[in-house]
Every structure is written in structure tokens, then in C-alpha cells.
Amino acid sequence: DSDEMILRFRDWMFENFGDTKEAFKVLDRDGGGSLTKPEFRKSISRFGFKGITGSKVSEEETNLLFESLKPSVHATKIQMEDMLFLDTWEETPEPDLDFLQPVEVTRRKPWKAGEGKKCGPPPRDSLAYGKCLPENL
Secondary structure (H helix, E strand, O other), X not given: OHHHXXXXXXXXXHHHHOOHHHHHHHHOXXXXXXXXXXXXXXXXXXXXXXXXXXXXXXXXXXXXXXXXXXXXXOOOEEEHHHHHHHHOOOOOOOOOOOOOOOOOXXXXXXXXXXXXXXXXXXXXXXOOOOOOOOOOO
16 A cells, blocks of 8 residues: 555655655765656665565555555656645544444335225326335335
């Protein structure tokens, strides 16, 4: 899940580098002001970022994290500005749905011709709707 991966990455950055700016400076090994996917992968692996499983970050996890951090689907690099949201970003708590309770639904027995009163059901848009119901409802 990308939220969990971003939270783990953010916590790792804060523990190891203090904040996003300092982390970016360290991860941007060539000092170019941006991180390509290969540079990002090498840097987070080199500095010991662990994936969701707590072991060495996988290529799949690195790709998920990189795609989550870059500014658009067409971008090929991450710049510091793209990561600054991590300084204030927090996980969205799960909504409390305890107030939702199951509702018991009861069905009426369908009307059959010849049951009860000797009239058929009137059209739904009729003012007489519901006045001639089978006796056994």
C-alpha cells in the first residue's frame, strides 16, 4: 500500500536525517537537484531504508515509492519540492463506522390473483393504490 510505504519512508528520513531537506541533500548524491529512479533506488538502499517487510527494500517497493513521490505520471525525476509534503503529511485515520448497524428487511408476500379480495392491484400512479390489498398481508 502506497500510504504505508510513504509513512515508513518519512519516518526513516526523520530518524536518519532530521527532515526532508536534509534527507534529499544526502540522497541526491551527485548534487544535481533531482533524483532519477536509479539514483533514488541506489541511495535509499545504500543508506539502509527497509521496505514494508522490514528487510532490504525490494525493487517493487522502490518503484511504488518513487511513483508516489514524483509530481506527475510523466515525470522521470523527483525534486526536493516534490518531497516537502512529507514534513507535514500524516496518515489519514480509518473512519469510525461503528455507528452503522445492520437493518432487518422484511418482505411482503407477493399478491396473487384470486387471493383475498376480488380485485386486482390498481396502477401505482392511481389514487386507489393500496386500498385493495389481499387480506392475508
